[in-house]
Amino acid sequence: MKIIVLILALTLASCDSVNNRNKLKNVSNEDKKIVIKRDIGYELTKQYCYICHMPKSKESMIAPPLFRVKEHYKPSYPVKEEFIKAIVNWVQNPNEDKVMMPGAVRKFNLMPSQTYIPVDTLKLIAAYIFENEIERPGFHNRNRNRNRSEDNPITLDNGAKWKVGNKVFATVAKLQKMVDSFEAGSSSDYQEFGKKIFESSKVILLDKENKGETWEQLHNYFNKLEGDMHSLIGVKSVDEGELILQRINKKLSSFSDYFEKS
Numbered sequence: 001m002k003i004i005v006l007i008l009a010l011t012l013a014s015c016d017s018v019n020n021r022n023k024l025k026n027v028s029n030e031d032k033k034i035v036i037k038r039d040i041g042y043e044l045t046k047q048y049c050y051i052c053h054m055p056k057s058k059e060s061m062i063a064p065p066l067f068r069v070k071e072h073y074k075p076s077y078p079v080k081e082e083f084i085k086a087i088v089n090w091v092q093n094p095n096e097d098k099v100m101m102p103g104a105v106r107k108f109n110l111m112p113s114q115t116y117i118p119v120d121t122l123k124l125i126a127a128y129i130f131e132n133e134i135e136r137p138g139f140h141n142r143n144r145n146r147n148r149s150e151d152n153p154i155t156l157d158n159g160a161k162w163k164v165g166n167k168v169f170a171t172v173a174k175l176q177k178m179v180d181s182f183e184a185g186s187s188s189d190y191q192e193f194g195k196k197i198f199e200s201s202k203v204i205l206l207d208k209e210n211k212g213e214t215w216e217q218l219h220n221y222f223n224k225l226e227g228d229m230h231s232l233i234g235v236k237s238v239d240e241g242e243l244i245l246q247r248i249n250k251k252l253s254s255f256s257d258y259f260e261k262s
């Protein structure tokens, strides 16, 4: 099975390569290998992931676009091997405990596990995603520097605060307490704390009590916070950790500017 998949990928890759062969005339063999490996990774990703992760239009979306998935994973797994492990592990066995994109789970439901994909294929796919810029769906804003929260800024409900369930309020209070009492000695303390605080925060989007526009606004609020928590999980120095924690703290304090208990 693995061999068939690889041959298929090589055949697909070589179709493109026919056109590229002339271009590659003066390229070293080492560089050619890199090109072929990238082509294989791309074809496999297209084959196994694009069907759900490269929507043709906003309306037909059944999963987040793949570049968004990468945006959520790379900050937490900046080391290639860890990134590959996380992606393989997820695709083989998606479950709510491991989820990095609670907003997507709530919107599209949990990804069905893709157990029929051989693990070596998955590793090639994950490596491809890690190493290459992932194309955006055609309808998507092409401005690379924009992120979701810039496209969807949080707003008030005609001047009033959004009314959210008790659970979300209690969660934000708990997160604030965790941040207030956190003491760090090393960057790994920040990483562990990042995991802990993100784990505790997922319920903000997963709680089914908040619906419609209120949930959309919670999603907008959560976006930057989630990004910072993911960055904390992959943080490399104490200074960087401290800066991120300050941003998280500020964001948590601003919660009550937009939301109140229903």
Ligand code: HEC
Pocket: 048, 049, 050, 051, 052, 053, 062, 063, 064, 069, 073, 087, 090, 091, 094, 098, 099, 100, 101, 102, 104, 105, 108, 109, 110, 111, 112, 114, 117, 125
């Ligand atoms: C049948 C549709 C489908 C296919 C095929 C699919 N996915 Fe997904 N995937 C989803 C949906 C829906 C979500 C969003 C909900 C979620 O996070 O579980 C998702 C989310 C993800 C996430 C984020 C998980 C998280 O932490 O929340 C990753 C990573 C992912 N997919 C990787 C892949 C890769 C890699 C492939 C190809 C090997 C793939 N998916 C194929 C439907 C699919």
